[in-house]
Amino acid sequence: MPAANYPDMMNAILVEEFGGPEVLKMKNVPTPKPEPGQAIIKIKAFGINHAEMHMRRGEWAESMPIIGIECVGLIVACPGGEFAIGTPVGALMGGLGRTINGSYAEYTSAPVGNVAKLGETEEDLKKLGLTWEQAAVIPETDATAWTVLFRNLEVKAGQSLLIRGATSSFGRAAINLAAQEGVVVTATTRNADRFEDLKGLGAKGVLIEGPGLSDRLEGNTKFDAVLELVGNSTLLDSLKTVRRGGRLCLSGFLGGLAPISDFNPLLQMASGVHFSFFDSFVFGSPEFPLSDVPLKDILVMVAEKRFKAEPARVWRFEEGEVQEAHRVMEGSKAGGKMVVVVR
Missing domain, CATH: 3.40.50.720 (NAD(P)-binding Rossmann-like Domain)
Structure with a gap:
């Protein structure tokens, strides 16, 4: 399946040494390349999770320079053809941030078994009246x-x-x-x-x-x-x-x-x-397929106001913003799910 046009380099937030929020640094790095069994996602937004705080501190058993265990966005490449180019998806776990570079970036590569469709096209989300930051609360x-x-x-x-x-x-x-x-x-x-x-x-x-x-x-x-x-x-x-x-x-x-x-x-x-x-790290395994979870149904409940999934805080994809999001998380002051929007 052909890939959409996307750049060779991208911005990403890296952890090059363990420590406090100040170790999160914006760098320009190579964009991931498509491989069989993987999908390349242009990230629209990603959630902030406690697991990433432990990864940043060096308290997790495994972590990568680019942390981040989930995201929502659009498919730009999928060699196996499991997802069409332009499909809106959510991705989580499957080694993201732990054994493969994660979602604190403009693009990421995720195992197709850890990717779930949120609709057929981006227009489907718009018809539901949902923004990417709302969708990022879910995965x-x-x-x-x-x-x-x-x-x-x-x-x-x-x-x-x-x-x-x-x-x-x-x-x-x-x-x-x-x-x-x-x-x-x-x-x-x-x-x-x-x-x-x-x-x-x-x-x-x-x-x-x-x-x-x-x-x-x-x-x-x-x-x-x-x-x-x-x-x-x-x-x-x-x-x-x-x-x-x-x-x-x-x-x-x-x-x-x-x-x-x-x-x-x-x-x-x-x-x-x-x-x-x-432990959500098992998602994508044969015993815990992501397809078992009705994420699209949950999105519909959010759109119909039967389910409250507004982000507690929305941050910009900037070094200082992501650092501050981690400080808020460490201080237990988030009051719900925080998300970062990648423009």
Whole structure:
């Protein structure tokens, strides 16, 4: 399949040494070349994720000079013909930012199994009334939230769900998706000023996040499912909040990456509780095809105002802007999904 015309060189934000946000530097580098099994994407916007903060710091097991695990944009080359030139797509994981250069750039190359169509042409997004920055909120966050909710936790209408760390972009997407299916959501946040915001997303109840949450639940409440996004620091407490036969999924580390120092299932895990983990790095594998996730349906819900997916902050693709976005993320001041628009 022929490629669209695109330049030999591009601007990209690179991490050439690990450290704080100031190590993110704009450079002019070669544009990726098309290879079988890959699609070249002209990036229109990309999301900012906590994984990239850890990559920038050198805390991730693997990372590339160009970080960034997701993007939305247009296909400009696809040697295998899986996508037509000009197709609007979302791409996530598949080694982006980790084993292959990622999305903090004007162009990227992604495995076709980690690319999903958002329509037939760019005009389809315009007809829905969606901007690229709105579309950029969706790929990584909602694909992960959907998989955790409906595959790992298997939540259903009428069931009760506790989401710890609900003001994160992941938590907000999970509230939206679960509430759409009639799940009764209780959310946690460290800030009481966020209560009404989370209820507006679909949460029926909101609690202050903090140590010993299980002891503060009225009437020793137990949930059908718990989505743990704070991480290892609250995991043992969360296990106490799940009913017999219920499920807990660990899928976030907002509280940091420090391991649990002393976990004894014999003493600390309730009998009959199902505990699982989900890492979005598996997307694109045979067990977790991206095609399993209804991203186009989610976009339609956003367009129809049934699903709230507005970016919390929109940044320009400039060195100083991306550095500041990382400072906001480190300070836990984003208040939702931040995106960068590439003009």
